[in-house]
Amino acid sequence: MANVVLQTEDLTKHYGSLTAVKDLTLEVHEGEVFGFLGPNGAGKTTSINMMCGLLKPDAGRVTIHGTPVTDADDETRSRVGVCPQEIVLWERLTCLEQLQFIGQMYGLTARDARRRGEELLEELDLSDKRNKQARTLSGGMQRRLNLLMALVHDPEIVVLDEPEAGLDPQSRIKVREYIQSLARIKTVIVTTHNMDEADRVADRVAIIDHGELLVLDTPEALKRSVGEGDVVEIGLDGSLDGDSGKQIQEMLASLVSQTAVDVERNLLTVRALNAVGALPAILNALEATGLQASEVRVRENTLEDVFIQLTGRRLRE
């Protein structure tokens, strides 16, 4: 059985009449990358703020190795490193000064904090900026430095809140590779509203919406839960209405061993084990109804499909 490093029990937080997090109960295992997936405002940041002791829950509790975060001693606090979603830096300190300062605040000696800071700057290609003030860095570099600030004291648990948000493609690749390099060495908790990011980096994903945990499992298991097979998305020329949509669904039901058919505006989505093999027949059937396919995409199930199945909405809505 995996070693539980962080646990939440019935964690609840209200803001006035709004319930930001409701009865959140979960366990984070040692060495795993734990993904928190949900749309903006789902309660992800509120949850991790409670997990690291920045926010007081209205009910429930968070424990790290069995110690409640609210009563945590310095040692327990130092087990966690947090990279907030927004850039949190001292504008007029240099990259190395920031890392050395925060390292010393976590109890490292000046020499160790400096050495560790230099190592980290090297790892994320910021060595040549070590003596530059944070305000002079590009946004992508500031985000990379923001990430390093969570790691300078070598924490056991790293909490990353939307680590890829606002990153340029080059920085995104660097940060993604770096997070993957942390996996197994550390326990990583990542919040994101990006299904690809969660799918790619997380060992287990918790999908959260309106403050409630909807489901928690590995990405593969979650995707399997939606249905077996491929997904074919067909963009259509001409608009569909309710009647024609229903007619198409009935027609396709006899052509493929489909598991689901969705009509969404001008997009026909077919999920079936033999969806690719049946594609010519599907296109012929559409033509018979007077509709033309403008675009055909074949893809695997995604975590977005899981979210849609659970909530009836897309992640970005």
Added chain:
Amino acid sequence: MRALIVARKSLLEMMRELQLLGLIVLLPLIFLVITAVSYSAPFLVTHPIWVISPDPDNAGLVAALESARYANGQPIFDVTMIADQAAAEEPLKKQTLAALVVIESDADGTLSVTLRGDALYMPFYKAGTIMGRVIQEYADNAAGLPRIVQIAEEPLGEASPQNWFDWYVPGNTIFALMLIIPQTAMLVAREIRWNTLRRLRITRLRAGDLLAGISLAQMAVAVLQVVIMVVAALALGFQSQGSLGLAIVVGLAICFSAVGQGLIVACFVENDSQAANLGATVAMFQVFLSGAMYPLPSMTLFTLMGHQIDLFEIFPVTHGFLALQQVINYGAGLREIGFRLGATLLLSALYFAVGVLIFQRRQMHSTSRNS
């Protein structure tokens, strides 16, 4: 130890921000220079007066005016005899002339002296007051009356302000020190706004370490401010009477209250400019009410240990100003300023404690709201 690290970080940030340096160093220096230029004239002024005295019988009075002296031998009046009254109008209006004195004798021999001058020009009153005494002495002497009252003006001696600039230097220094309020508020508000305070809250840093670090940085600034102000004042002609070291001690005591008030201000603002505005308002309010800029009427509440306690002495800076003034204007030592320094420290500690309490409650605990 962590407090020292925080202090170093705060000082680094301050040194790299010219705007902040300008606020805390240049602004008081500019005020000091303006004060030096405007108020360096000595208290004992030889007043230029023009005299019209057509009757030779009154030469004795003119001679009395010419020979009038301060206690240090300096002439009180610089007398110029003229004949045309109209010629005096322009210099009187331009305030280059303190007064026009017209001495006449009536037909019955009565001496008539008319003083003409600008009613809004303070030297006119000063010259007139002294002249009244000189004329009265002359008249008594002429009437053969014995001198029954001898009036002599004696300044407190060398250990006292020699001019208004000397008097204003402690006030200017207080102004510089009180700028620590907006400065602290700006620095702390920035930590809150940038969320760096939240980052620090999850480290091993304690609220006490953070506040001690901020205070240490501001105390270093306070020492720098007192030294810069006193040295600059000396360069501008200030005649200091006391110990710079003791002045720094008083400055540090005032600094405590300023940091405390800066923390309070920071808890109630949302950004740097609000911190600067509210902090400056709080600072200026106290600078003026302390009497550092101009003397205020006494509003005594009670007497404590032989000292009258006025309404505005609820502010530590009022006691701080009086202590600083006694040190650098009158050469007072630690014993003489003991009461004022004690009151400054006590009230400063109170203000600081309130600031720390509010700051801890509002900013350093796990909050009930997300930000």
